[in-house]
Amino acid sequence: MILKTEGFVLKSKKYGEADSLLTIFTRKLGKVNAIAKGARKPKSTLSSGVQPFCYSEFILYKGKSLYTVSQSEPKEIFYALREDVKKLSYASYLMELVEVVTNEGQTNNRLFTLLGRALYILAKPEVEVNTVIRSFEVNFMNYSGYKPEVSQCVNCGISDAKVYRFSSQEGGILCNQCFGTDLYAMKISPHTLRLIKYLMAKDITEIEKLKISDFLNEELKKILKNYILVHINKYDFKSLEVAEKL
Numbered sequence: 120m121i122l123k124t125e126g127f128v129l130k131s132k133k134y135g136e137a138d139s140l141l142t143i144f145t146r147k148l149g150k151v152n153a154i155a156k157g158a159r160k161p162k163s164t165l166s167s168g169v170q171p172f173c174y175s176e177f178i179l180y181k182g183k184s185l186y187t188v189s190q191s192e193p194k195e196i197f198y199a200l201r202e203d204v205k206k207l208s209y210a211s212y213l214m215e216l217v218e219v220v221t222n223e224g225q226t227n228n229r230l231f232t233l234l235g236r237a238l239y240i241l242a243k244p245e246v247e248v249n250t251v252i253r254s255f256e257v258n259f260m261n262y263s264g265y266k267p268e269v270s271q272c273v274n275c276g277i278s279d280a281k282v283y284r285f286s287s288q289e290g291g292i293l294c295n296q297c298f299g300t301d302l303y304a305m306k307i308s309p310h311t312l313r314l315i316k317y318l319m320a321k322d323i324t325e326i327e328k329l330k331i332s333d334f335l336n337e338e339l340k341k342i343l344k345n346y347i348l349v350h351i352n353k354y355d356f357k358s359l360e361v362a363e364k365l
């Protein structure tokens with residue numbers, strides 16, 4: 120079977136003498152593992168389109184267990200991301216997130232579009248990186264099937280409580296009558312709650328210049344980190360640690 124599809128290179132590992140083993144998030148096949156034969160040879164026609172973060176058009180054919188890349192045409196290599204270590208680390212974090220939730224044979228167009236737009240925006244010189252990352256995290260969870268309930272209490276449905284907490288386990292906010300449902304529920308200020316709703320309602324391209332205060336960013340980051348850990352069971356995002364230290 121031969122197939123033409125666009126995709127993002129999530130990961131690239133050395134394989135054998137001169138090959139690369141790629142993990143690609145494709146539009147038509149979901150996530151695939153594919154060998155790019157000879158891609159590490161200096162004159163290979165594959166080399167430019169198979170680097171990590173590349174958005175390329177691939178021609179793939181399926182072997183017994185793996186796909187083989189027979190052609191790759193880079194459409195966007197996000198050069199600016201490669202020149203800035205902090206942005207590069209954040210972009211790696213986005214790739215890691217996407218890798219965890221995607222599966223072979225399972226397409227996810229909304230996530231595909233979100234990833235492309237996020238990388239495109241991150242590569243711009245004037246951008247509120249924190250806002251873009253928080254918007255990505257919120258919408259990433261939504262499109263991966265873990266949409267948090269932020270408009271009413273997940274336990275009793277009340278939508279006009281004065282105080283809420285956020286429960287990762289229960290998948291959304293708990294009103295003060297229902298705090299006991301999850302003793303680990305986290306504090307969430309009304310401003311942060313409003314910000315989550317706003318980020319979920321807006322396309323990531325609309326918020327690239329939105330500045331959020333350090334307080335809101337820290338509170339939202341903590342909540343989302345916990346929510347992501349609880350639902351996708353991955354605990355060590357080294358790229359995120361690196362990005363946050365820079």
Ligand SMILES: [Zn+2]
Pocket residue numbers: 272273274275276277293294295296297
């Ligand atoms: Zn309640």
